[in-house]
Amino acid sequence: MTSTHTHDGGVARSGVALREIGHKAHRMNRLGRRFLGANLAVLGVAILMIAVAANEMFINDHDRRLLMWVLVPAVLSAAMVAMLMARPVARDAKRICDAAMRVADGDLSARTGVVRNDELGEAAEMFDVMVDRLNAIEAERSLMLSSISHDLRTPLAALRAAVEAIRDGVAEDPDLYLAGMERQVRALTFLVDDLQLHTRLVSGTLQLSRARIDLTELADESMEIVRPLAESRSVKLLLEATERVMVDADGSQLARVIRNLLDNAIRHAPNGSVVLVQVVRNERSVTLRVHDEGLGFPAEFRDRAFEPFTRADPARDTRTGTAGLGLSIARGIVSAHNGTVVLGDGPGGDVRISLPIPAVS
Incomplete structure (x- = not known):
């Protein structure tokens, strides 16, 4: 106080x-x-x-x-x-x-409302630009607090209900309650990890440990990690790649991006559908595409898809992800690798990552 x-x-x-x-x-x-x-x-x-x-x-x-x-x-x-x-x-x-x-x-x-063609006018213009940036920061801070509080409320409420049920002896199957509590704790852990990574990306303190890695193999390993989730939703994972493509990248961070995109695609794909991962080598770059057969990104969401704490689901249902940081983090990590992330035209969900191919020495 x-x-x-x-x-x-x-x-x-x-x-x-x-x-x-x-x-x-x-x-x-x-x-x-x-x-x-x-x-x-x-x-x-x-x-x-x-x-x-x-x-x-x-x-x-x-x-x-x-x-x-x-x-x-x-x-x-x-x-x-x-x-x-x-x-x-x-x-x-x-x-x-x-x-x-x-x-x-x-x-x-x-705002100053001053329009002049001299140093005083430049000072007024810079002042207005400064206030615009402060306003944007304040808006993002308010959105962040609102989003975090909303995303914390559901798992915490579920944990509290499970703890009270076990404590009062009304839980008919305590192991089932404990499994649910474990899922909520895992969701909270993912949320905290995403927030920490987002903070490091915004502050520019993310340190990359670059090495020559095979992007096709990295995509295959990421698919194996999320395969249990895909099988639980009867979603088939398919990898298309005609060759191995080497890139200079931080394997752990880039794998995180691929897993996040796959996780998002699986959650939005219809049961029994296919999530396709393509690795295509271009002249000076390589494109990794994650495509699902869902409804795709809403038109009103596409322009702000990579903004932090923004989600296509206005209800912020934690079953379809938390915090709305996935695409923002993906863009930050890929940008740190001198690459780009864009949304494809569809149909369905379509996200494409482009990374530069290192020159052959």
Whole structure:
């Protein structure tokens, strides 16, 4: 509680400090005074030099008085121009200060509204870009918390119900309850692992242990790991590959991507259907395709499929996966290998990974 209070107090003090600075700047109009002072200083120096030059050139008194009368309107005009130039600058500076105060108070919808073709305009544009990024981060944070809390609620509720049933002696088959509890604990473990990996990908701290590996063999091994799940749903796994293709990659991380795609395809494939894995060598790359005969990706989901915590299932049913990090993690890992991940046109679910083929040394 203490740290939260300190943080809120710090934000409040920052907002108050910004507000005081903004009001002070508006009241004193320091920019206008500086513009005026600079112009008057330049004119003063010009008048002094003209007076010295006139004296040295022996200009008579009549001409000297005439010259001074010409300079007086020039001084007044310069002062007026200085004030006119300072006014929009001061106004736009105040807009930036007001926007900064609103952001400090937690309003991430604040924008400066300043459009200028100078350094002040660039500062205002950069400020708006910064707030846009803060807004995106806050939206992702809110989505993350909402998604995690939703995905934790179901397995925790199931665990609690199973524990209470065993404790109260109402579980007719305790072993069956324990098996269900094991599945929920496994789901929680997968969720935590995905969150940790997502954090490492976002922070750029994922370390890859690259080695020359056979992508076809890696795909075959991944299929063997998920085969029990496929058999439980009467789904047949089929691998199509005409040759072995070597890539420089972290085998464990790349295998995780393939397993995630296979797991997702099996869960969405109709019973008795086929999940196809194809490995096709191109001129400078290799494509691994995972295809199922399900309904495929909804049109409204395709544009945001690789965003974190996004799922095609709006109900976030844990039976079809958790957290909505699978495709996001796949993109992050494949990007770390200088590859790409795209959704195929279907029909059915279709995800394609492209990886560069190392040059033959």
